[in-house]
Amino acid sequence: MLRLKPNLIALFIINVLGTIYGYYWYKSQLEFTPGWLKIFVPDSPTASLFFCIVLLLFILNKRNGLIEALAYVSLMKYGIWAVIMNGMVLYISGGLDKVAYLLIFSHGAMAIQAVLYAPTFKVKKWHLTVASIWILQDLILDYVFGTMPEYYMLSDYRIWIALITFWLTIFVILIAYYQLILKNRARA
DSSP states (O other): OTTOHHHHHHHHHHHHHHHHHHHHHTHHHHHTSOGGGGGGSOHHHHHHHHHHHHHHHHHTTOOOHHHHHHHHHHHHHHHHHHHHHHHHHHHHHSOOOHHHHHHHHHHHHHHHHHHHHGGGOOOOHHHHHHHHHHHHHHHHHHHHSOOSOOOGGGGGGHHHHHHHHHHHHHHHHHHHIIIIIIHHHHHO
16 A cells, blocks of 8 residues: 555655745845855755655656665654754743644654555665764754754753754664564564
8 A cells, every 4th residue: 555656656745845845944044054055054954855755756657765864863863852852942942833733744744654565665774874864963963953843932941952863863773773674674
């Protein structure tokens, strides 16, 4: 069912629209980011872009294990991260606007897509290694060079958010190893 062409096309269109909106959402932050760091600012849209490429390849009956690994780890990390951050905003401020609820829903869906499609991915250890390096170096860029998404009401909690994000990244890499390497190897 997950690999049926009509489902793939519908999911591809939905993810392309979400990716475009995601890059638009980062517009103002990108204006103030130095040139060489711009690529590292829009984390979630880049995650969904990786997944769009995976879906397009599936539609074309092609595969790329590296893109599948990048899609999985980034969808999981940034999907969960955005839900946590918006949950923190809700807790601190006592309410959220409609856009924040849309972010919770859409980012939760990103993580769910990763879990649902993981059994169909053909990821090798080196693919996951490269994806893990990508996601870890992005963590460093986010909290050392300041490319993380701006949540102004959470600025007082930046150190705690960095710590939460570090452990979330480690958790995602471990889950990816289990789901993409160990579990998929057992299926083969």
